[in-house]
Amino acid sequence: MDVSPDPADGSADSPTQAPNPPAEAALPRGPMAKALGTSLRWRILGELASGEPLMVVQIAEKLGHQPTLISKHMVWLREAGMVETGRSGLYAIPRRFLPSPGDGVVDYGHCLLRF
Numbered sequence: 001m002d003v004s005p006d007p008a009d010g011s012a013d014s015p016t017q018a019p020n021p022p023a024e025a026a027l028p029r030g031p032m033a034k035a036l037g038t039s040l041r042w043r044i045l046g047e048l049a050s051g052e053p054l055m056v057v058q059i060a061e062k063l064g065h066q067p068t069l070i071s072k073h074m075v076w077l078r079e080a081g082m083v084e085t086g087r088s089g090l091y092a093i094p095r096r097f098l099p100s101p102g103d104g105v106v107d108y109g110h111c112l113l114r115f
Helices: 029-035 039-048 056-063 067-079
Strands: 105-107 112-114
Touching: 029 067, 039 056, 039 067, 056 067
Parallel strands: none
Antiparallel strands: 105 112
């Protein structure tokens, strides 16, 4: 029985596939699954996937929402460990989850997001 991946279903390995971060870098699945529960949070992560830190007002402007709404969603992402805040209130995806900043791939260990 052949169990090789079928390229037609998108399961074939890609030469650009990002390496997995170390097991200790993987986030807990429960909080991460809850944080990914809305399309707006996916869009926020998509903006941050470039590796460029952004302020809440910048994210809000790019996505066409009020900063207060974006800020509330950032709490979910930050508490799940999916984003961090640094100096001057800049939010970013931690570097350990960005195998190649700028390529739109975020690797949370057991969850690989492509934007």
